[in-house]
Amino acid sequence: MSYRIRRRHLPATPLALVIAFVVALLSAACDPFTLAVGAGAATGVASVQERGIKTVATDTRTAAQILGRWLDHDKMIPTRIGVEVYEGRALLTGIAASDLERANAVRLAWQVEGVSDVLNEIILGPPASLSEIARDSAITTELKSGLTFDKHVLAVNYSIETVRGAVYLIGIAQSREELDRVIARSRNTAYVRHVINHVRIKDEKAP
Numbered sequence: 001m002s003y004r005i006r007r008r009h010l011p012a013t014p015l016a017l018v019i020a021f022v023v024a025l026l027s028a029a030c031d032p033f034t035l036a037v038g039a040g041a042a043t044g045v046a047s048v049q050e051r052g053i054k055t056v057a058t059d060t061r062t063a064a065q066i067l068g069r070w071l072d073h074d075k076m077i078p079t080r081i082g083v084e085v086y087e088g089r090a091l092l093t094g095i096a097a098s099d100l101e102r103a104n105a106v107r108l109a110w111q112v113e114g115v116s117d118v119l120n121e122i123i124l125g126p127p128a129s130l131s132e133i134a135r136d137s138a139i140t141t142e143l144k145s146g147l148t149f150d151k152h153v154l155a156v157n158y159s160i161e162t163v164r165g166a167v168y169l170i171g172i173a174q175s176r177e178e179l180d181r182v183i184a185r186s187r188n189t190a191y192v193r194h195v196i197n198h199v200r201i202k203d204e205k206a207p
Contacts, residue, residue: 048156049156049157049172050154050157050172050174050202051086051087051157051172055087058088058114059085059086059087059088060085061114062085062088062090062112062113062114062115063083063084063085063090065112065113066083066085066090066108066109066112066115067083069108069109069111069112070105070108073104073108074101074104076097076101077101077104077105080094080095080096080097080101080127081093081094081095081096081101081102081105081122082094082161083109084159084161084170085115086159086170086171086198087116087172087200088114088115088116088117089115089116089117089118089119089170089198090109090112090115090117090118090119091119091121091159091161091168091170091198092105092106092109092118092119092120092121092122093121093122093161093163093168094122094123094163095122095123095124095125095126095127095128095163095164096122096123096124097124097127098124099124102120102122102124105122106118106120106122119170119198121163121166121168121196123163123164128163128164132164135165135191136162136163136164136165137162138191139162139165139167139189139190139191139192140160140161140162140167142189142190143160143162143167143185143186143189144160146185146189147182147185150181150185152178152181153178153181153182154174154178157171157172157173157174158170158171158173158182158199159171160186162192164193165191165192165193165194166192166193166194166195166196167186167189167192167194167195167196168196168198169182169183169186169195169196169197169198169199170198170199171199171200172199172200172201172202173199173200173201173202174201174202175201175202176201179197179199179201182199183195183197
């Protein structure tokens with residue numbers, strides 16, 4: 001799960017401390033299991049993911065470094081744009097205030113070592129209203145909960161973001177059937193407008 005900073009103003013905190021704080025949040029918020037049992041179980045959760053503990057740690061560090069570059073360049077970027085890194089692929093989602101802001105977010109993400117691809121799903125437009133934010137959050141929560149309790153889906157292998165009713169999926173599916181099931185559940189979730197899939201199927205080469 002990516003971490004979006006919602007505050008409009010950030011304190012003058014040393015960048016190293018900001019990155020350390022973000023790493024802790026990312027580590028504790030990777031998936032619903034971690035949130036349920038606390039940060040102490042994060043390693044156990046990572047161990048059952050297809051990408052493995054080492055890759056989870058690397059992806060978490062990469063996401064923190066991207067956020068760090070954004071903060072260093074323009075503290076407003078992380079208030080509007082989020083990042084989820086999965087197997088080195090950086091999925092950028094959110095609502096940019098301008099073409100320049102979107103371009104800077106993508107450019108800075110590419111500069112981080114370990115990024116193999118940048119999936120630019122940033123849209124342009126006015127900031128999301130409180131009702132839109134609440135609805136998107138509800139969509140993500142409902143979808144994650146449904147997948148977690150679906151015995152035919154290994155939910156721990158999926159990361160989900162929702163922006164203005166668009167659901168973005170990234171992760172590793174065990175099979176085409178499982179992925180189709182996840183996409184169908186996403187489309188059938190209330191208020192979802194469309195689904196953008198960046199999930200790869202296990203044993204297939206990562207894009």
